[in-house]
Amino acid sequence: MHYPQLSVLLEVVSVIATCAVISIVIGHLSGWATLSRKFHDAATFHSYQWHFERVQLRQPLGDYHGCVKCGADQSGLYLAVSWPFRIGHPPLFVPWAEIHVISGVSGIFVKRRNLLLGQEEAVPLCLSVDLADKIKSAAGEKWPMETIDI
Numbered sequence: 192m193h194y195p196q197l198s199v200l201l202e203v204v205s206v207i208a209t210c211a212v213i214s215i216v217i218g219h220l221s222g223w224a225t226l227s228r229k230f231h232d233a234a235t236f237h238s239y240q241w242h243f244e245r246v247q248l249r250q251p252l253g254d255y256h257g258c259v260k261c262g263a264d265q266s267g268l269y270l271a272v273s274w275p276f277r278i279g280h281p282p283l284f285v286p287w288a289e290i291h292v293i294s295g296v297s298g299i300f301v302k303r304r305n306l307l308l309g310q311e312e313a314v315p316l317c318l319s320v321d322l323a324d325k326i327k328s329a330a331g332e333k334w335p336m337e338t339i340d341i
Contacts (some may be wrong), residue, residue: 195198211278218279221253222314223272229309231272232284238264239329246270247317248308261264261322263329268308287333295319 218224218305226248239260247254258276262269268290269281285308293305297317304323318326327334 193229215279216277217253221248221255222308222312223248223253223280225312226283226285226308226314227281229269229312230283230285230289232269232282234269234282234284238262239325240269241322241325243273244322245319246322248314250315250317258267261318261326263326265329265331265333268330272323283308287330287335290335 196202215322216333218227241262243257243262244259245254246255246259246261247286255272255276256290258273260269260273262271265287267284267286269282269284271277291307291313293307296302296304302320303317304320306323308314308316
């Protein structure tokens with residue numbers, strides 16, 4: 192006997208499971224999982240928030256193109272992946288004391304600012320200069336000095 196409904200259901204479950212596994216693998220390869228062990232954030236509100244931003248962790252492994260919500264205030268930096276891609280990516284909140292700003296900018300077509308997240312973890316974060324300027328403004332005097340050269 193052939194059950195078409197069961198076949199469709201199995202295909203849907205297979206696609207969802209595959210997407211979940213891929214998301215978890217990307218979370219590990221990019222360093223998001225490493226950061227989440229220390230900087231997992233359960234809060235839902237931070238003073239300044241920008242949606243649908245592009246950030247990269249351990250580029251090119253973790254290119255989160257337009258699916259990250261960034262937030263910042265004087266206590267630290269907030270990062271959260273949009274809902275459908277959240278599996279393996281719990282929201283993060285990294286205090287400014289755990290962030291190093293790499294001096295200078297990089298990028299050919301789009302100028303980028305590079306940060307290192309976590310004193311021990313040192314996961315590189317790359318974001319546009321425009322987004323970095325917004326975050327810097329929200330951080331105020333707590334924004335770390337540029338201390339590391341590329």
